[in-house]
Amino acid sequence: MNLMKTLFAAFLRTRRATHHFRRLAMFESLGKPGPSRTVPEALAQSLKRAAREDVPAVLVRMRSHEDGLTSAEMEDRLKQYGPNEVEHEKPLPAWLHLWHSYSNPFNLLLTLLAAISYFTDDMKATLVIGTMVTLSTILRFVQERRSSQAAESLKAMVSTTATVIRRDLGAGVAAVSAEFFNVHVHSRPPTRSEVPIRHLVPGDLVALSAGDMIPADCRIIAAKDLFVSQAAMTGESLPVEKFAELRDRHDSPLELANIAFMGTNVVSGAATAVVLATGNQTYFGTLAARVTSTDRSATAFQSGVNQVSWLLIRFALVMAPLVLLVNGFTKGDWMQAFLFALSVAVGLTPEMLPMIVTSTLAKGAVMLSRRKVIVKRLDAIQNFGAMDVLCTDKTGTLTQDKIVLERHTDVLGRVSTDVLKHAYLNSYYQTGLKNLLDRAVLDHAELQSELMLTQHYRKVDEIPFDFERRRMSVVVAEREDHNELICKGAVEEMLGICTRVQIDGAAQALDAEMLARVRRVTHDLNEEGLRVVAVAMKETPTTQTQYGVSDECELTLVGYIAFLDPPKESTLPALRALAEHGVTVKVLTGDNELVTAKICREVGLPVTRVLLGPDIEKMDAPALARAVEEHNVFAKLSPMHKEQLVRALRANDHVVGFMGDGINDAPALRAADIGISVDSAVDIAKEAADIILLEKSLMVLEEGVIEGRRTFCNMLKYIRMTASSNFGNVFSVLVASAFLPFLPMLPLQLLVQNLLYDVSQIAIPFDRVDKELVSSPLRWNPGDIGRFMVVFGPISSIFDITTFVVMWYVFAANHVEAQALFQSGWFVVGLLTQTLIVHMIRTPKLPFIQSRAAWPLTLATVAIMALGIWLPMGPLASYFKLEALPPGYFPWMIGIVLGYALLVTAVKRFYIRRFGWQGPAKRQPHPPCVATVAPVTSA
The missing domain is CATH 3.40.50.1000 (HAD superfamily/HAD-like)
Structure with missing residues (x-):
């Protein structure tokens, strides 16, 4: 059985969200050559047909309109087609989730043991084991269900929307298309509405700009310098240009120049598109099942839990047969020895690990949300x-992040209104992604009336921004007299395309002397902490209506706009x-x-x-x-x-x-x-x-880092405790099995002890964590956990063997007729030491004195310890084949438990001095980063 798949089923379930996109890394498999890039034939033909048709024909076939759908039409189509999300990413139904909560190796092993007990007429063992399976399944189901619901509600707080144009929401797309097709329009772009992406339907018109995800499979109906990154789909690293018309005919739909696919993204430019298909009908939707079924490389978190789980499982697979052989040969009852070995195997397996990990991560995600940090993937908390x-x-x-336009100067650094006017026209007429600098310029609304934009200017064309040129241009016609190309961008990039400067209304050559003077002015502004953007322009003939990057040349530098963003x-x-x-x-x-x-x-x-x-x-x-x-x-x-x-x-x-x-x-x-x-x-x-x-703040981030480390520490407590106590119990069992004429504990008793012990650990996710433990980054270190197991595990064996000696010699439990007394004595001590260990290893400090557990964990452990003492003394003792302990036993019990606590404390101090509590720091291949804090190495 694939242990890793079973252990992490919880995480995979909690990562399914109402978001219809998965993390971009998922798409990487689509970019690989092979069958994953094959578009289903029906979908391919549909896309090719849409690409060949002209815009009116596409709109008619999609029952759409040049001004978009109405809200009523959208509602009807949403009922017909369903939400724009892929179906398989919805949370599992409750019955299937319940089955997955049950079907793990640990529960299957318990079920096998219960079946054997049933057919051997051991109904008591059957009942106890059935209780363990039921409790484990229900706890895991409830915790994971809560985790899934918490994850869904948190992800719903993250807005993912599309800009949609509908007839009853404002002006139609005709005005937008007119801008692209250079039709004379004396109005601003139409009102657009942001709607959740899942509400998109076929026939919707969407406006796209730089930074947008393509929300569905779309046909481009108007575009201006539109470049789309299709690396997620095709593996091509460079963005491809998309157009409103079909440029070349291709066999592959992925190469169609006027089709955009769900999950790709706009790099630069702007466009209007009509939605062809949504949800499962998209190219991504048809391949989603194949993509999600593909094995993905495990994260650091998954690899760490997997390594620890296999460490414990391998240990159980080695020790359980050894226990079987020792007891079979020494006792002669192979069936009893087999049941006991199975019980030992159950005790060694971390059956609560999936539930503890999932609930700890979910609690961490909820706590982070209170600190304004939303976790999209639960296992990202460990990396945090x-x-x-x-x-x-x-x-x-x-x-x-409150940029204000601090200055607008000419090339010599003198205040210039002309520079501000040119910058305003550039920011006003650009249709791409308006950044904070543009908004700061547009805050000067008084210029609208002064420039009389709707009467004196109209937009002719635009050359969108990209990160290679680091500039953008608009072309406007002024009073139909002449065109002006106005460009703004980073100073150095702008100087590379300017040949003249404007001083007092006159143009001068940008020679070496002037270039040095310009750089001194911009350098002085930068020294003041101002971000400088250069503004340049040139007149162009009114007959030219199409412009490209090649037209950004021989410009006249007008001046600079300088922005201040205070710390x-x-x-x-x-x-x-x-x-x-x-x-x-x-x-x-x-x-x-x-x-x-x-x-x-x-x-x-x-x-x-x-x-x-x-x-x-x-x-x-x-x-x-x-x-x-x-x-x-x-x-x-x-x-x-x-x-x-x-x-x-x-x-x-x-x-x-x-x-x-x-x-x-x-x-x-x-x-x-x-x-x-x-x-x-x-x-x-x-x-x-x-x-x-x-909230975009480093302080919020710092709080999130600390909460992530608390979550990790609580998971580490359970894993360390389980590993060390299991390791010690096996040695105790082997020693007792080799020398005792009877089993040191009946299978039923071992299972009950294990059940009680597991219940006491349910509250670990709610425990508090010492400040020292979250002062430095924490990583999974299976080697450290193995060392911790070897160092602390045998300590419990020392006191188990002490208990054996006391029961054998002091209380004469040294023959088969007295085995119930012997087993009762070890049952109590074993449960107390196992439960107490969480308080001893949850902190490098002195437990109960320097560091106290949270009240849920304290209450759970105290209740289980009290129940463990009561069982042999109460009316249920005979049911579990236990026997009331004599009063003289309890002083010995207290002494053994105290001795155990003192020795663990002493060994813990040695361990911290030798290895550090979180393990030795990994040696860096280069000098460490500045301000890195050393890991905790002492209490």
Whole structure:
């Protein structure tokens, strides 16, 4: 049986969301050659037909309209076609979930044991084992059901919408199409409505711009410089241009130039499209079952749990047959020995691990949500806690994300209204993704009446922004007299296309002397912490209506607009808190190095030397590996630079988080161990992220890191406790089996003890965690768990053997007739030490004195210990073949338990000095990042 598949069924279920997209990594298999790229024939023919038809014919066939559908039509079609989501990603039905909660190796082993007990007429054992199976199944079902519901409600807080045009929501698409087709329109773009993507229906008209996910399979009906990344579908790294018409005929629907597929994303440009198919009828929907059934590489979290589980299972597979042989040969009763060996195997298997892990993760996700952190994938919490390097952009994270237009100057640095007017026209008429800089310019609404936009200007064309050119242009006609190409962008890129400058209304050549003067002015503005954008223009003939990148040449530099984004007051304490918790912050930005360095100094982030994007391009892999360790600020980066830096840090054995919200951040978000975005981010960034912040703040992030580590610590408590106590019990059983004339404990008693012990651990997810344990990043370390098991396991065996000696010599339980007394004495001591161990190993401090467990865990363990003592003394003793213990037993019991606690404490101190409580830190291949806090090595 595939243990890994069974153990992680819970996680896979909780990751299914009402979101109809999966994390972008899922699409990677689609990009591989082979059958996964084969489009079903019926779908292929439908897409080819839509591509060949002209726009009116497509609209007629889709029963749509050039102004979109009405809300009533949408409601009818939503009932007909269903929501725009793939069916298999819905949560499992309750009955199937209940079956999965039962069908794991641990429950199957118990069921086998129950069946054997039933056919051997041992109804008591059958009843106890049945109780164990039922309790384990119900607890897991309830916890996972709650986890799934919590995950669904949290994901619902993350908005994923599409811009839809409908007839009863505002002006129609005709005005939008008119803009694309250069028709004279004296109005602003029509009103558009953001609706949940799952509400889209065939026939809907959607407006697309840079950063948008394609929400369904669509036919493009109007487009302007539209570039779409289809890497998820085809594996092609470069974006492809899409058009409103079919340029070339291709055999593969994936190569159709006017068809866009669900799950791909817009890189640049803008478009209007009609929805052809939604949900299961899309290309993605037809392949979804194949994609999700494909084995994906396990995450660090999954690999860690898998390794620990196999460690315990292998141990059980070796020890159970050994117990069988020892008892069979020494007692002669092979059936009894077989039942006992099975009971030992059950005791060794971590049957509560799936439930404990799932409920711990779910509780962590709910706690994070209270800190404005939404977890899209539950197992991402472990990576959150293991993160030791956080890469983040500057804007909105270190700064207030409230950019204001601070200055508008000519090329000599003097205030210029003319520069502001040109910048306003550029921002007003562009239809792509309006960023914070555009919004700051458009805040000067008084210019609308002054410029009389609707009367004096009309838009002719647009050259959208992209991250290679780092600029964008609009072309406007002024009073039908002449056209003006107005371009704004990064200073260096703008200087490369300018040949003249405008001073006092007159144009002058941009010679070497003037170029040096321009750079001094922009440098001084950058030194003040201002982000500078250059504005240039040129007149063009009215006869030209189509423009492209080649037209951005021989421009006249008009001046600069300079923006201020003040640093956040919370940034300094947040950076300090992250450093104290072992997380190094590295700034990755496309902004100017001078502005970036100034902001970093203002928020207290030390800057040694800023590494620039062009410098990165010149480095080989070893040089880059050293550079990412030596620098903490990187500027003038392209999207590929950011991804390259993240991969270099991961190659240096760091667990890397990347925080971003723009389309240029998507590659780095996918490359990071944990992608972090915000609810206001573009769709592609939110889809690539594992964690969504409802507030863009490093302080919120720091709180999330701590909660992730608490979650990890609580899972680690159960695994350590189970591993060490099971290891010790096996030695005790082997010793007793070799020398006793009877079984040290009956199979029924061993099962009851195991059941009570498991129940006491249900409250572990609610336990508190010492501050010291979350002060540095935590990773799965199966080797450390194995060492912990070997060191602490035999301690319980020492006191088990002490109990054997006491029962044999002090209470004369040394013959078969007195075996019930012997078994009762070990039953109580074994349960007390097993239950007590969680308090001893949950903290490196002195338990009950320096660190106390949360009340649910304390209450659960005290109740189980009391029940364990009562069972031999109460009316149910004979039912379980136990016997009342004499009063003289209890002083011995107290002494043994206290001795056990003292020895565990002493060994724990030795272990901390020798190995550290969380295990030794992994040696870095390069000097560690600045401000990394050393791991906890002492109590």
